[in-house]
Amino acid sequence: MNPPDQRWWHDQVVYQIYPRSFADSNGDGIGDLPGILARLDHLVALGVGVVWLSPVYRSPMADNGYDISDYRDIAPEFGTLADFDALVAALHARGIRLVMDLVVNHCSDQHPWFAQGRQSRDHPWHGYFIWGEPAGDGGPPNHPPNNWEACFNGPAWTFNPPTGDYFLHLFSPQQPDLDWRCPALRAEVHNIQRFWLARGVDGFRMDVINLIAKPWGDDGRLPDAPVVQPGPVQPAFALVVHGPQLMAYLREMRAEVLSHHDLLTVGEAPLATPAQGREIIDPDTGALGMLFQFEHMDLDCQPGGGKWALKPLHLPDLKASMQRWQDALHGRGWNSLYLGNHDQPRVVSRWGDDGRWRVHSAKLLATWLHGQQGTPYIYQGEELGMSNTPLASIDDCRDIESINHFRAAVQRGQAPAEVMRSIRAKGRDNARTPMAWDASAHGGFSTGTPWLASNPNFTDINAAQARADGDSVFHHYRQLIALRRLHPVWLWGRTVQLLAEHEQVAAYLRVWQDRRLLVLCNFSAEHQCFDLPAEAVLQAPTLLLGNWPAEGDGGASVPAHWRLRPWEARIYLGCAARDTTAGP
Ligand code: GLC
Numbered sequence: 001m002n003p004p005d006q007r008w009w010h011d012q013v014v015y016q017i018y019p020r021s022f023a024d025s026n027g028d029g030i031g032d033l034p035g036i037l038a039r040l041d042h043l044v045a046l047g048v049g050v051v052w053l054s055p056v057y058r059s060p061m062a063d064n065g066y067d068i069s070d071y072r073d074i075a076p077e078f079g080t081l082a083d084f085d086a087l088v089a090a091l092h093a094r095g096i097r098l099v100m101d102l103v104v105n106h107c108s109d110q111h112p113w114f115a116q117g118r119q120s121r122d123h124p125w126h127g128y129f130i131w132g133e134p135a136g137d138g139g140p141p142n143h144p145p146n147n148w149e150a151c152f153n154g155p156a157w158t159f160n161p162p163t164g165d166y167f168l169h170l171f172s173p174q175q176p177d178l179d180w181r182c183p184a185l186r187a188e189v190h191n192i193q194r195f196w197l198a199r200g201v202d203g204f205r206m207d208v209i210n211l212i213a214k215p216w217g218d219d220g221r222l223p224d225a226p227v228v229q230p231g232p233v234q235p236a237f238a239l240v241v242h243g244p245q246l247m248a249y250l251r252e253m254r255a256e257v258l259s260h261h262d263l264l265t266v267g268e269a270p271l272a273t274p275a276q277g278r279e280i281i282d283p284d285t286g287a288l289g290m291l292f293q294f295e296h297m298d299l300d301c302q303p304g305g306g307k308w309a310l311k312p313l314h315l316p317d318l319k320a321s322m323q324r325w326q327d328a329l330h331g332r333g334w335n336s337l338y339l340g341n342h343d344q345p346r347v348v349s350r351w352g353d354d355g356r357w358r359v360h361s362a363k364l365l366a367t368w369l370h371g372q373q374g375t376p377y378i379y380q381g382e383e384l385g386m387s388n389t390p391l392a393s394i395d396d397c398r399d400i401e402s403i404n405h406f407r408a409a410v411q412r413g414q415a416p417a418e419v420m421r422s423i424r425a426k427g428r429d430n431a432r433t434p435m436a437w438d439a440s441a442h443g444g445f446s447t448g449t450p451w452l453a454s455n456p457n458f459t460d461i462n463a464a465q466a467r468a469d470g471d472s473v474f475h476h477y478r479q480l481i482a483l484r485r486l487h488p489v490w491l492w493g494r495t496v497q498l499l500a501e502h503e504q505v506a507a508y509l510r511v512w513q514d515r516r517l518l519v520l521c522n523f524s525a526e527h528q529c530f531d532l533p534a535e536a537v538l539q540a541p542t543l544l545l546g547n548w549p550a551e552g553d554g555g556a557s558v559p560a561h562w563r564l565r566p567w568e569a570r571i572y573l574g575c576a577a578r579d580t581t582a583g584p
């Protein structure tokens with residue numbers, strides 16, 4: 001990828017809004033579209049160019065909107081189509097584009113397609129879903145077609161009495177999977193996209209898009225997953241991702257819809273390998289602009305143990321993973337860069353230090369991420385350094401995933417305190433606590449009782465405080481956003497990892513023609529001394545941004561011997577010291 005191939009979303013930063021938790025305009029405790037509209041000044045001050053809105057469609061909210069019952073309407077608790085149109089217009093008036101969340105691996109069991117289609121095998125909508133006969137000689141309801149486990153616990157199949165067979169749901173039973181083999185279903189999806197494009201949206205974030213093509217066997221069945229755990233059900237994602245027809249479905253979508261517009265498209269792709277990622281986003285033969293890969297998000301759990309089996313992050317693993325994706329997509333695609341979203345815990349608690357070094361480490365994580373090649377995504381509150389919330393017990397949780405996991409794990413005999421330890425570290429409610437706007441009740445999120453309690457630290461960590469304090473995490477993000485657009489090396493430079501094995505320091509170079517960007521991050525509360533290789537010695541360097549006061553000469557000369565202070569991060573801009581042009 002080079003300057004001539006630049007697309008509008010290459011030099012932008014995307015801000016993710018989780019509408020339920022962003023701003024409540026009417027005191028019912030639930031964030032809504034008018035609430036967002038009233039807070040746009042925050043986004044303008046930050047300087048983001050794009051908003052990704054988590055689902056606002058009509059939904060029974062079994063999974064907070066990732067279970068859609070009407071793809072062409074807004075959930076009443078979020079507002080109306082008129083509110084939506086007003087939001088699009090207000091964002092566009094401020095030069096901010098809007099990306100919709102498109103959830104089409106599954107819909108809600110309350111969607112008319114399912115509510116009616118499940119009544120009879122002859123109903124035209126029956127074919128929009130995935131059905132299976134009981135396995136073996138056993139009768140229903142306890143002999144599902146295969147051994148797949150649902151993402152939110154239990155079997156991935158639920159018996160449907162009217163038709164006498166089972167439907168597939170990779171997530172909860174309230175989220176039946178759609179059958180993409182059905183041409184009419186695919187046409188519905190394209191029309192849904194056209195509907196929102198006609199309303200002015202600028203792109204789509206596509207939920208678990210690499211799960212849509214199921215691994216059908218020649219016998220017309222979905223094969224069992226390998227047995228890796230005790231009990232009747234087994235994790236199935238590894239078998240399902242990137243199915244044989246995935247690219248055909250996505251290329252069809254590109255031809256039908258996406259290619260007729262200039263859009264930001266990003267596909268959520270759990271377990272995607274770099275090769276699969278490249279295939280999905282190849283500018284010529286692929287279909288989407290970016291994807292959310294999960295490799296780095298899976299580094300702090302025990303291999304094969306799932307997200308709840310905690311393991312400390314080993315920094316060299318994170319660096320290696322990042323480098324792998326930077327290399328895989330450089331020149332032939334575009335990375336999405338993220339450390340948080342509505343499904344992940346708060347990164348400052350996860351990989352930073354949310355105590356004494358909260359501000360420094362939040363800035364460091366931002367610097368490390370934003371310095372790479374790709375389009376950065378900021379999850380609401382990340383720009384304030386919001387941290388995980390003290391979930392005292394499962395009663396404090398609202399997320400279907402945590403609640404189901406708690407019940408199942410305790411039933412299997414795990415100690416409740418132990419289960420809560422994992423949920424406190426990884427539970428999705430951490431990211432979903434109300435956005436902290438100011439130090440007033442509930443952080444100014446709502447005049448009512450929030451659907452999920454505010455993180456009690458809103459009195460110190462909130463947007464009003466952060467915007468008033470020039471040295472805050474917010475202003476660090478603001479500077480990162482502003483700087484990245486100014487320097488071609490930041491956009492186009494190849495990433496070269498330095499000190500790959502160092503356990504506390506992450507350092508990398510960005511290389512473009514004779515320009516260099518040098519990013520140095522001390523992921524620890526101790527001082528770190530180290531030497532960089534000759535290629536990292538820059539000519540005429542300037543310190544673009546740091547999170548400690550500049551030392552001595554303000555960074556005018558870059559030494560070969562380095563000393564970084566606790567959680568210190570710096571970005572230098574300079575030229576190659578020797579006359580080597582390492583190519584683009
Ligand atoms: C994606 C969403 C997550 C949701 C799941 C099922 O991973 O990000 O929030 O629960 O898909 O739709």
Ligand code: CA
Binds near residue numbers: 027030031
């Ligand atoms: Ca509300």
